[in-house]
Amino acid sequence: MRGQKVSMLLGCALLCSASLLYLGLSGIDCPPPDHAHRHTWADAHLGSTNQSQASPIYYGEDTPLIFIGGFPRSGTTLMRAMLDAHNAVRCGEETRVIPRLLAMRATWSRSARERVRLDEAGVTDQVLDSAMRAFLLEVIIGHGEPAARLCNKDPFALKSLSYLARIFPQAKFVLMLRDGRATVHSMISRKVTISGFDLTSYRDCLTKWSRAVEGMYSQCQGAPEGSCLPVRYEQLVLHPEVEMRKLLSFLGLPWDPAVLHHEDLIGKAGGVSLSKVERSTDQVVNPVNTDALSKWVGHIPSDVLREMDDIAPMLARLGYDPLANPPDYARPDPIIAPKNYTLADDDFLLLSFREQKPYIPVRWRRR
Amino acid sequence: MRVSARRVLTGLLILGGISTLTQFLRFCLPCRQPSQGAGEPVTVLVRDGWRVSSDVPLVFVGGVPRSGTTLMRAMLDAHPAVRCGEETRVVPRILGLKLGWAAEKEGVSTKVLDRAVTAFLLQIIAGHGEPAPLLCNKDPFTLKSAKYLAHLFPNSKFLLMLRDGRAAVYSMISRRVTIGGFDLSSYRDCLAKWSGATQAMLTQCTQVGSKRCLAVRYERLVLHPRSTLQTVLKFLGLPWHEGVLHHEEAIGKPGGVSLSKTERSTDQVMRPVNLDALTRWVGHMPPDVMADMDAIAPMLGRLGYDPRANPPNYGQSDPQFLNNTQRVRTHTHTGFC
Helix, strand or coil: CHHHHHHHHHHHHHHHHHHHHHHHHHCEECCCCCCHHHHHHHHHCCCCCCCCCCCCCCCCCCCCCEEEEECCCCCHHHHHHHHHCCCCEECCCCCCHHHHHHHHHHHHHHCHHHHHHHHHCCCCHHHHHHHHHHHHHHHHHHCCCCCCEEEEECHHHHHHHHHHHHHCCCCEEEEEECCHHHHHHHHHHCCCCCCCCCCCCHHHHHHHHHHHHHHHHHHHHHCCCCCEEEEEHHHHHHCHHHHHHHHHHHHCCCCCHHHHHHHHHECCCCCECCCCCCCCHHHHCCCCCCCCCCCCCCCCCHHHHHCHHHHCHHHHHCCCCCCCCCCCCCCCCCCCCCCCCECCHHHHHHHHCCCCCCCCCCCCECC | CHHHHHHHHHHHHHHHHHHHHHHHHHHHCCEECCCHHHCCCCEEEEECCEEEECCCCEEEEEECCCCCHHHHHHHHHCCCCEECCCCCCHHHHHHHHHHHHCCCCCCCCHHHHHHHHHHHHHHHHHHCCCCCCEEEEECHHHHHHHHHHHHHCCCEEEEEEECCHHHHHHHHHHCCCCCCCCCCCCHHHHHHHHHHHHHHHHHHHHHHCCCCEEEEEHHHHHHCHHHHHHHHHHHHCCCCCHHHHHHHHHECCCCCECCCCCCCCHHHHCCCCCCCCCCCCCCCCCHHHHHCHHHHCHHHHHCCCCCCCCCCCCCCCCHHHHHHHHHHHHHCCCCCC
C-alpha cells in the first residue's frame, strides 16, 4: 500500500514538473485581444458610417485629432498629461517617429525636381498625403488606449503644423509657448540634447529657439481660423483652471475637473501613461506647480543678457520682456501682433533642416 | 471494489489538482504574444471605395539598379492581371527610415510601427496606379528588406533580378546613373558595392524562401524570354499571356505599361526585349580592376559569372528574338548600355 502510494505520489510529482517545464518553455499564448476594443472605437469614432461592428473601422481625414507641440521644455508634457486626465482624451507618450516622418515628407516636397519625379511616378501629393494620413493614424490609434478624442504629443511635429492642418482638416493644434530663457536653461541644465543645438552656449540655443518658435508660431497663426491655440506655460501653471477651461472650450470638450489633478491618474486605466525614458516624467508626476518658472534667473551669461533682444527677438514678440530678469509672469504682456511677414512653410522647413549648419534665413521677407 | 473506487477517486483528485495548477500557471507565467501573423490585416481606403488590405497578393521586383528591373516590371505590366507602374522612390525611403527606428526601444511598439509602415506602403503601392488583381512594386533596393516585407505582407512574393556585375556597373557609369553609395568615378568601388548589395539581397531572398522569392538572371531573360517568363508567371501563379513577350506594344495603353519620363531606363524599355546591352561592358573595365576582379567582386564567381572571362558565355539567344536585336540596332544611333 505504502509503496503504491509513494509511487503514485512520485508519478504525480513527475507529471507536475513535466507540465511546468513544458509550459514554462513553450509559453502560453496570451488570451486573444479584447474585442470590446473595437466596439469602443466604433462608438468613439465620429463621422463613421453605419457599419456593423464586425467590420473594421476606417479613420479618415475627418478624424478630429488633437496635436500638442511646441519647442521642447515648454510644458508640452504637462499639457498632454493634463489632457490625458480628461476622460474623453488619450494622448500618450511621445511617438518620436511622427516628427521624423513629417520631416522626411517635407524634404520630398521641398525639391522641385523631386516633386516632378514623384508626379511622373504617379506618386502625387494626393497619394503621398493619403499615405501620410494612414501612417499617422495607425501610429496615433495604436499607440495607447482607445478614446473619444485621440491626441498626439511630439514637440517638433508642429514644425509641420500647416501640413497637418491640410491633411487633417478637423484637427486642432495646441502650441505651447514659454519664456525662451526658461526653456533654454532647462535644456542646458538638464542636458536635454536636441539635434543642432549646442548645449554649451546659451547664445546659440536662444538664437535657434527664437527661429524655431517663430516658425511654429507663424504656422499657428496661418492655420485655419479656430484650429490652433497658443498656450503660455506660465499662464497654465499660474492659473490652471482658467487656462484649462479655455482650452477645453477651444477643443469642444466638456469640462472635467480631473484635468486639474492629473497626478492622481498616473498609471491608471483611462488616465495618464508616462514614459520611463522621457525627460519630463519626473516633473510631471507632481501636481501642477510654479517651481520651474524662474529657475533660469542668474544662469544666463551677462553678455547674452545684454544682447537678449537681438539674440532672441521672439521673446519680445511673445510678450516676454527681454530685459526683465525675470518678467512678472503674473502680469503678462500681450503677444504682439506679428509683423507682416510671410514665411512660407517650405522656407521654414528649409531653415529647420539646416539645423546642423548655421541658421541662415533663406528667402523670407519682412513686412 | 472499495480499493479501486478509492483509487479512482484519488486519480480524479490528482487530475483535478493538475488542471487547477495549469490554470493557475496560466496567470502566473508570462504569456506569449500571439504571433504577428495572427494580427488583423491592415486595411486602407485608397480611393473611390477601393479598399486594399495587407493580405492582398503582391509582388516586389528589385535588385541592384541596372540589372533589368525595369524590363522585368514592364513585361509584367503587359500582363492584364498585373500592375507595377513606375518606381515610387518613397517605398525604399520609408523602409530605410524604419530600419533606423528599429533600434529604438522608446516611442511606439514594433507592432504599431509595422502596421503604420504597412498602411503607408499600401497607400503608395496601390494609390500610384490603377487597380489590378496582382499589384506589384518595383523599387530596386526594396529587396534589401525582403524579409521585412514578407512579414508585413503575408501574400507577397519577390523577384530578384541578377546580372553580371560588370555589365551593371558599366551601365551605371557610362550612363551616369547616380546611385546612393556608389562612386561613379571608380569601377573598383562600384563593383565592390555591387557585390555587397547583391549578396545582401540574395541572402534576404534565401531567407524568404524559394516559394516566395525567385531570382531571375537578366541574361536569361533577354536570351530566352519565353521560357524565363513562363517560369516567372508560374511562380506568381498567373496564367500565360502572349503580351508579356511584346511589352513594347502595351506602352502607354490602359492596363498596360506606364513609363516615367524621368526614369533612366525608359528609353531602353520602350524597345522590344533585345541583346544589345549584354556584352557592351567588354573592353571598358580598367586592366587593374580586371586583374583583381574576383577579389573585388566575389559575387561574380558565386553567381556563376566567370570573373576572368571577358565576356563569359551567357548562352545562345532564342532565334525569334534575334530579330528584335537586329530591329533595335538599325533604329538606335548612340550606343548607351
